[in-house]
Amino acid sequence: MAEKGSKPQGPPVVLVVDDEPLLLEAIGRELKDICEVHTAASAAEADLRIAERRFDAIVCDHMLPGEQGLDFLIRMMDKIPSTKRILMTGYTNAEFISRCTTIAGLSKCLVKPLRASDVAGAIKSSLAS
Numbered sequence: 483m484a485e486k487g488s489k490p491q492g493p494p495v496v497l498v499v500d501d502e503p504l505l506l507e508a509i510g511r512e513l514k515d516i517c518e519v520h521t522a523a524s525a526a527e528a529d530l531r532i533a534e535r536r537f538d539a540i541v542c543d544h545m546l547p548g549e550q551g552l553d554f555l556i557r558m559m560d561k562i563p564s565t566k567r568i569l570m571t572g573y574t575n576a577e578f579i580s581r582c583t584t585i586a587g588l589s590k591c592l593v594k595p596l597r598a599s600d601v602a603g604a605i606k607s608s609l610a611s
Contacts, residue, residue: 493517494538494609498601499528499554500570501546505598509541512598517605525549532558537565539589539605544571544582555586563587566608570594570601 494517498509506521513519520537522528524547528540540558544551555567566589569582579591589608592600 494605495520495536496539496541496605497522497528497531497537499523499525499540499542499546499551501543505543508598509601512602513605516602523547525551525554528554532562537562539566539568539608541568541570541601541605543594544569544573552582552586555588559587566605568592568601568604568608570596 496513496517497520498506499522500506501523503523506523510519510521520531522531526548528542540555542551542555546554551569551571555569558565558567567586568590569586569588570592571579571582572594573579574593579593582588583591589611590604592604
């Protein structure tokens with residue numbers, strides 16, 4: 483594990499959290515050439531992955547079994563503040579999206595339906611900032 487504050491070596495490491503296996507698979511295929519991708523189907527599973535290694539970015543769906551994605555990302559903001567956080571949601575309410583972006587310190591909020599290339603673009607721009 484890299485020391486806190488040190489520059490990561492190699493490609494960015496990204497955790498994608500979603501309970502839709504087909505979406506996880508599509509995002510994994512899209513990202514495989516630009517980063518190391520890990521997946522989880524729930525916030526609880528994501529917690530296990532985060533205990534094992536450091537991630538440069540976390541992309542998380544809002545509607546998950548158990549803990550909601552927004553609540554998970556708020557926890558991650560406190561636990562690992564340097565990790566970029568991206569929320570995927572089916573909600574199109576601008577006030578909800580603005581509120582989420584602020585309270586979870588999101589780099590991006592993506593509205594479903596989306597393409598895997600949308601997620602790849604969001605990760606690239608988030609990690610560049």
